[in-house]
Amino acid sequence: EAGVVQSPRYKIIEKKQPVAFWCNPISGHNTLYWYRQNLGQGPELLIRYENEEAVDDSQLPKDRFSAERLKGVDSTLKIQPAELGDSAVYLCASSRQGLALHGYTFGSGTRLTVV
Amino acid sequence: SQQGEEDPQALSIQEGENATMNCSYKTSINNLQWYRQNSGRGLVHLILIRSNEREKHSGRLRVTLDTSKKSSSLLITASRAADTASYFCATQIQGAQKLVFGQGTRLTINP
Numbered sequence: 001e002a003g004v005v006q007s008p009r010y011k012i013i014e015k016k017q018p019v020a021f022w023c024n025p026i027s028g029h030n031t032l033y034w035y036r037q038n039l040g041q042g043p044e045l046l047i048r049y050e051n052e053e054a055v056d057d058s059q060l061p062k063d064r065f066s067a068e069r070l071k072g073v074d075s076t077l078k079i080q081p082a083e084l085g086d087s088a089v090y091l092c093a094s095s096r097q098g099l100a101l102h103g104y105t106f107g108s109g110t111r112l113t114v115v
Numbered sequence: 116s117q118q119g120e121e122d123p124q125a126l127s128i129q130e131g132e133n134a135t136m137n138c139s140y141k142t143s144i145n146n147l148q149w150y151r152q153n154s155g156r157g158l159v160h161l162i163l164i165r166s167n168e169r170e171k172h173s174g175r176l177r178v179t180l181d182t183s184k185k186s187s188s189l190l191i192t193a194s195r196a197a198d199t200a201s202y203f204c205a206t207q208i209q210g211a212q213k214l215v216f217g218q219g220t221r222l223t224i225n226p
Contacts, residue, residue: 004157033213042119042203042216043158056213091157103148103160104214111155 002026004107006092012113018080021110025073025094032069033104034077035091043091049075082114119204119217127223134191136220138204139184145207147180148214149189152201161189161202194224 005024013019025032030051035043046065048056051072060067064083069075079086089111093104122137138147146165150158164171164180164187171178177190191198201221205214 035216040218042205042218044216045213048213093158103150103163104158105160106150106157108155108157 004092004094004105006090006107006110008110009108010111010113012115013082015084015114016081018078019082019112020079021077021090021092021112023075023077023092023107025075025092026105029094029096029105030072031095032075033093033095034067034075035093037089037091037109039088046077046090079112082112084114087112087114119206119215121202121204121217121220123220124218125221125223127225128194130194130196130224130226132194134194134198134222134224136189136202136204136222138187138189138217140187140204140206140217141185142206143209144182145209147178147187148205148207149176149178149187150203150205150216152203152219154200158203191222196224196226198222199224 007022032049034046036046037043045059047060047067049069052069065079067077089109091106091109093106095104119138119140144166146163148163149161152158162173162176162178164178175192180187201219203216203219205216
């Protein structure tokens with residue numbers, strides 16, 4: 001089966017500009033996650049979707065970050081405006097069940113550099 | 116916030132030797148998982164151990180879990196150069212349907 005697909009792989013933008021990341025999860029995986037990974041750190045959860053509903057967005061900086069998962073399949077994560085501290089790798093993952101009984105499948109991530 | 120702490124932060128060994136990485140966590144969990152991340156890539160799920168299990172094997176991987184000490188270890192036997200990567204433990208906290216990752220151990224296997 002195809003894995004979790006993310007695009008773009010790399011993005012360089014100037015601060016205050018908007019940026020968007022796209023994720024296509026594994027077919028049939030109803031749970032989708034966006035994580036942010038800073039250099040040398042482990043991933044930190046930004047938002048979790050069950051189908052099209054955002055069920056945990058407590059870690060999402062809502063003043064500048066937004067996400068959507070229309071039709072419960074693809075998802076988009078947006079930052080507007082971007083700040084220097086947003087430079088990180090943004091990872092999307094999906095799982096068949098919310099309790100992650102079988103582990104998550106991660107995409108390759110989008111490396112964002114804000115200059 | 117990250118609940119797991121991994122030890123050591125970095126480990127360098129010779130090919131063929133065994134590598135052991137440790138993970139400690141703070142709160143009660145449903146399960147603990149280990150992931151590998153090659154440089155510039157996403158994370159790959161290696162193994163999952165449930166809170167009522169004490170040991171699990173998968174190929175050259177052996178994972179132990181001690182819930183009384185809130186700790187886990189990952190042993191990679193007969194290491195290979197291809198095992199060079201960062202390894203993360205992740206816990207599924209009781210009552211929460213999400214994984215919380217540690218900061219990882221960077222493993223280098225020298226040929």
